[in-house]
Amino acid sequence: MNHLVHISSKGMPKLDASQLVMSLQSNVYHLPKKYNCLPRQPNLHGLEEGAKNQFSTFSNFITTINQKKEGIGNRNSPTQLVIPNIKNGRDLPALCLDVRQKKRMSMDTLPQELKAPIPPEPSLPIRTKTVKDFQDDMEKSKASGDWKAVHNFYSTTFDSFLEINAAFKKDTNSPFNTIEDSGIDAKFVNVVYDALLNTPQDVQKSVLKGIINGLLQEWTGPRTKDDLRAYCILLQNPQFSNTSTYVIYAHLLRQIAALTEADHHFLVHWSKKISQKRFKQVVDRLLQFISLRLFPAKPEEFPPMVKCTWWIPSATKVLSLFNAANSLISPPIISYTDFYNSTLDHIDLMEEYHNWQCYGNSHRFSFCQYPFIISIAAKKVIIQRDSEQQMISIARQSLVDKVSRRQKPDMNMLFLNVKVRRTHLVSDSLDELARKKADLKKKLKVTFVGEAGLDMGGLTKEWFLLLIRQIFHPDYGMFTYHKDSQCHWFSSFKCDNYSEFRLVGALMGLAVYNSITLDIRFPPCCYKKLLSPPIVPCDHNALVGICGVTLDDLFQIMPELAHGLSELLSYEGNVEEDFYSTFQVFQEEFGVIKSYNLKPNGDKIPVTNRNRKEYVQLYVDFLLNRSIYKQFAAFYYGFHSVCASYALLLLRPEEVEILVCGSPELDMSALQRSTQYEGYQKTDLTIRYFWDVVLGFSPDLQKKLLHFATGSDRVPVGGMADLNFKISRSETSTNWLPVAHTCFNQLCLPPYKNKKELRQKLIIGISNAEGFGLE
Numbered sequence: 001m002n003h004l005v006h007i008s009s010k011g012m013p014k015l016d017a018s019q020l021v022m023s024l025q026s027n028v029y030h031l032p033k034k035y036n037c038l039p040r041q042p043n044l045h046g047l048e049e050g051a052k053n054q055f056s057t058f059s060n061f062i063t064t065i066n067q068k069k070e071g072i073g074n075r076n077s078p079t080q081l082v083i084p085n086i087k088n089g090r091d092l093p094a095l096c097l098d099v100r101q102k103k104r105m106s107m108d109t110l111p112q113e114l115k116a117p118i119p120p121e122p123s124l125p126i127r128t129k130t131v132k133d134f135q136d137d138m139e140k141s142k143a144s145g146d147w148k149a150v151h152n153f154y155s156t157t158f159d160s161f162l163e164i165n166a167a168f169k170k171d172t173n174s175p176f177n178t179i180e181d182s183g184i185d186a187k188f189v190n191v192v193y194d195a196l197l198n199t200p201q202d203v204q205k206s207v208l209k210g211i212i213n214g215l216l217q218e219w220t221g222p223r224t225k226d227d228l229r230a231y232c233i234l235l236q237n238p239q240f241s242n243t244s245t246y247v248i249y250a251h252l253l254r255q256i257a258a259l260t261e262a263d264h265h266f267l268v269h270w271s272k273k274i275s276q277k278r279f280k281q282v283v284d285r286l287l288q289f290i291s292l293r294l295f296p297a298k299p300e301e302f303p304p305m306v307k308c309t310w311w312i313p314s315a316t317k318v319l320s321l322f323n324a325a326n327s328l329i330s331p332p333i334i335s336y337t338d339f340y341n342s343t344l345d346h347i348d349l350m351e352e353y354h355n356w357q358c359y360g361n362s363h364r365f366s367f368c369q370y371p372f373i374i375s376i377a378a379k380k381v382i383i384q385r386d387s388e389q390q391m392i393s394i395a396r397q398s399l400v401d402k403v404s405r406r407q408k409p410d411m412n413m414l415f416l417n418v419k420v421r422r423t424h425l426v427s428d429s430l431d432e433l434a435r436k437k438a439d440l441k442k443k444l445k446v447t448f449v450g451e452a453g454l455d456m457g458g459l460t461k462e463w464f465l466l467l468i469r470q471i472f473h474p475d476y477g478m479f480t481y482h483k484d485s486q487c488h489w490f491s492s493f494k495c496d497n498y499s500e501f502r503l504v505g506a507l508m509g510l511a512v513y514n515s516i517t518l519d520i521r522f523p524p525c526c527y528k529k530l531l532s533p534p535i536v537p538c539d540h541n542a543l544v545g546i547c548g549v550t551l552d553d554l555f556q557i558m559p560e561l562a563h564g565l566s567e568l569l570s571y572e573g574n575v576e577e578d579f580y581s582t583f584q585v586f587q588e589e590f591g592v593i594k595s596y597n598l599k600p601n602g603d604k605i606p607v608t609n610r611n612r613k614e615y616v617q618l619y620v621d622f623l624l625n626r627s628i629y630k631q632f633a634a635f636y637y638g639f640h641s642v643c644a645s646y647a648l649l650l651l652r653p654e655e656v657e658i659l660v661c662g663s664p665e666l667d668m669s670a671l672q673r674s675t676q677y678e679g680y681q682k683t684d685l686t687i688r689y690f691w692d693v694v695l696g697f698s699p700d701l702q703k704k705l706l707h708f709a710t711g712s713d714r715v716p717v718g719g720m721a722d723l724n725f726k727i728s729r730s731e732t733s734t735n736w737l738p739v740a741h742t743c744f745n746q747l748c749l750p751p752y753k754n755k756k757e758l759r760q761k762l763i764i765g766i767s768n769a770e771g772f773g774l775e
Helices: 017-025 058-073 131-144 148-157 161-168 186-196 201-215 225-234 243-257 261-271 276-294 311-327 342-346 349-359 376-404 422-435 458-471 499-513 524-530 551-555 559-570 575-579 612-624 626-643 646-650 653-661 668-674 685-695 699-710 755-767
Strands: 004-006 082-084 415-420 443-448 479-482 487-490 584-589 592-597 676-678 726-729 739-741 746-749
Touching (some): 148 161, 148 186, 161 186, 161 201, 161 225, 186 201, 201 225, 201 243, 225 243, 225 261, 243 276, 261 311, 276 311, 276 342, 342 376, 349 646, 376 499, 376 646, 376 653, 415 422, 422 458, 422 499, 443 458, 458 499, 499 626, 499 653, 524 551, 524 626, 524 653, 551 559, 559 612, 612 626, 699 739, 699 746, 699 755
Parallel strands (some): 676 726, 726 746
Antiparallel strands (some): 004 082, 479 487, 584 592, 739 746
């Protein structure tokens, strides 16, 4: 079915303008029975009661739509209302139900140009008002109280899409039909919108009336670029922050959401040219619209949800255009976290997830079709609950198998039980995880051989910390630590067995499923490779862990080498004669220098000014993909042996890093509010001294304190409260330094007599801790 339904097209009732107004005000546009399957249209006069001082009543000015009847009467065409027929996002591309073939719905990558017929642009009215003319009119109106000139400008400018283009198009004689330039005079648009909310009510109402006129226009063919310009401008209208305008806003969003892919392509590229401030305002406005439709403060101010099920899908799809625009720029206009809608943390996320799993993008709207809007906290909930369901399923099957063989059930079958010797930590861990592949999704419990005690979480964390410390030690040879970037990268040394890399991947996966934050420093490129692809291919010969890499990725690992390659790209002299390089690189492996060709016969191909870009790209690809392929493939399969799930399709690489390593953003005040005490009360003098000192620390010292007490200087996804941080009273002498039990996130603090002494001892303790400070 066509996504645009023209209310007065053939077979539909034709109404004059007065009948249309009555229809809009009665909340439902009545259709013949055969069209009753379409969503009923909400009231366009549903202004909030509390905003009457700003917009008195919609009916006072919507009746002026009757003038439209006179303007089109000569063409014998009735007023027409365009209702894009978006049914819960069903126009989205379908997904294969096979999880290994599912692809996340994303507009992050778009073709450079989409070929589509360009309708002829109608001639625009001549409008000569400049920014200065408008500002002069505003000053005169404020001084005299006579707003006639300003009122005329606003009512004329927003009366139709043509008038919007006449006012804000940089050159009315130029088509501006490319994605590179929207042709919009952004400065003029900003000035006009900045002044709008400071004008009298009748001026603001005239703008809304004009927007309605534009939305009521009959579309007889493809949208012109002038139409797209008008949509781009209208989306920036600050009036849509007010809930009293949401019915109008919803129809605007619906029309934009129903545009063709080619039109969306233009809007995406034009949107990335909007200033950061305006871009953020539009995004925040869309997020607020979704939140208030989900949880309205005053439900009576909106039409019933059953009559406007298309509101949220339309707004979310328009928001996806801005997310795509944001992704096309490096660095992005705003942070990807600015697209999070924390309101979604309070809906039934698993129902959203299951709808998406069952129906993909083709039948039923789900926020999982647009994962950029779901916060990392909500995604963690989805991943953990999904893993719990998988754990329960596996444990239940184990129990059924036991019973069917008439064996006595053992509670240990419900857990992944890992028994290791401290003296053989890595080898024992490898053996245990290799033998218990079928149990990796069960709850983890660790036992150290020869040691009494039950694992209530502390032993598990200690196992992770000891393994990570040993595996990432430089002498172990698996990873190379780069001091300039303060991160680890995979050693390119060849070996016969890459199982230990698989162990590290499995450790990361187990950490995510068991809510353990690891003190690992991998560059962002690592997590991008880990999601390439996010679902393990069925074909075991398919390449994994290979992604597009750039010089920026190399800068995050080996900044000095990346700087040298950057200098090569910008060198103005003769590259071939001055550098005398070929498409060949050299690496030292166990004291032996080995050479590798970046392309066939690379040792015979000189690097020149013409091919140096290719050389740099091949060099970067060699370092980050080809030279470590077997190591990273083992690491990839280890991680996905634990974390294989649809839910990975929802994640960005940055979000995987936060799930594994935690967030670097510290909030010590939040830590203070959630801290538990043993032997102390929060009102005790020592505790008050402690928080006065800690809150006054520099960010670097705060990180050292967190690392000293918990084994990591990062915060779990759930925030400081998830650390379960505890301060215990130590009965030792006040001459002693504080002690930390990192496995329990516990700080043992002697009752120091004054703040100066506490500060001195605390700084010495956290600045000179060895390794993880394990006890």
